[in-house]
Amino acid sequence: MYEELLEDIAHKSALRETHTGVKIVTGAGAIILCLLSPGFLAPLLVAAVLLMALVFLARVDVSTLGHVYAAPALFAVFSVSAIVLVAGGGETFWQWQPAPWFSLSVSRAGINQGVLVFARFIGGTTGLVFIALTTPMTDLFSVMRRLRVPDEVIDLAMIIYRTIFMVMAHVVQVYGAQVMRLGYSTFRESLHSFARLCGAVFISSWEAGEDLIRAMEARCYAGKFAVLGKDRPADPLSLAAVATFFVLTGAVAVTTADVTLF
């Protein structure tokens, strides 16, 4: 019914204490490098290096990574199929043109574009997952404050963050009770049970919000939450490793720019 949050894994990650800026630069830089790469090999190399870092340095379970990629991969398969079918160009292996303005085909250029987009998806998602699995949200709040994100947005984000865990615990309890009473036995019953679950959670969230107002007033809230973030120094070894990673993958992106699968 609900999914495991990557946040829980990030708190247990062996890279938890590494400098937050280094981890964000690594993940975000990897995403930009994947998008800039004209060939498909560099994004795959980015994905391979970051996955190894996640498994061997951050000590993330391999089966967890499989779960993380399952939902995005479904969207990727649908969308890449569409890109391959509409792209056209080059040698054509199959074509269907039901209207003068609409044609579906499988061509050499189409397959190559599909492979490039899929490789960028794998590399980019791995960059995102690297940040998600090594950096808890509380560390990111400190970074947001340093980047001068408006206080209202950070405060709102912190309350949403806190509420997620509170609401999730409630959802698990209500859902468990509904399942035990065969609340999801038929489609019609499922709709009603799901709506009752959402309604009950909305009301309890609202009541939690009212409690929070009282708690904030009692603690003299003056329009800005305190953000406690530790300033860890950046380790020279990790800086050297990140620099080597970008030089290596950047060089591969340049030298393999013209390499295609077909």
Add this chain to the structure above:
Amino acid sequence: MHIMEGFLPLEWAAFWWAVAIPCLVFGIYQLRRTLSADREALPLLGVTGGFIFILSSLKLPSVTGSCSHPTGTGLSAVCFGPFVTSVVCAIVLLFQSLFLAHGGLSTLGANIVSMGVVGPFAGWVVYRALRDTRVSLPLTIFLSCAIADLLTYVVTSLELALAYPAGVGGVVSSFVLFLGIFAITQVPLAIVEGIVLALVFKYIVSLKPEILVRLRVFPEEKIRAAGGGVQ
């Protein structure tokens, strides 16, 4: 419906960020005005954002058995208006990408435009058009949430079509294909989400109608007509 990380070429990712940022700036301005008028709105907005996050991570009952998630943005647009919703949605989308790997950072701008701006705005327009008419409260919510969902999916298809125009027929041909592919899952999803959120409102009306009165979502007469004993 999220566009995943790495899917949009850099120039299109940057373009959608450029479209999203002015909407967010105006949303933050509206948020500041709301908070200066009513300080209690912050925790209530926060818990609503948390609720939307959880709602969007729950699997909807599906006829085909496929994995479908509601967006919940129509609900927020009805309760808080489209501009504040864009800020709440931007935060929720950031959390979804970092907590669940749904969406991405480079594609966050495109996702904010589809799920946080156009979808909620369309839902809000429908809600405002029907709010003071004789159309019943559950039907108003159903139409608002279903239209918000459908527009989100139409805009996502447009974003993909602009980034990947077809060899024959260009953007239009590509748009038709993306619409057709995503219609398989998104049209039933929009209908089911509309029904579920209409039932959620009905549930809130019968158990805690004061919430809807506090938010001034519907006139008290309409809430009473829907079965809510407003005190």
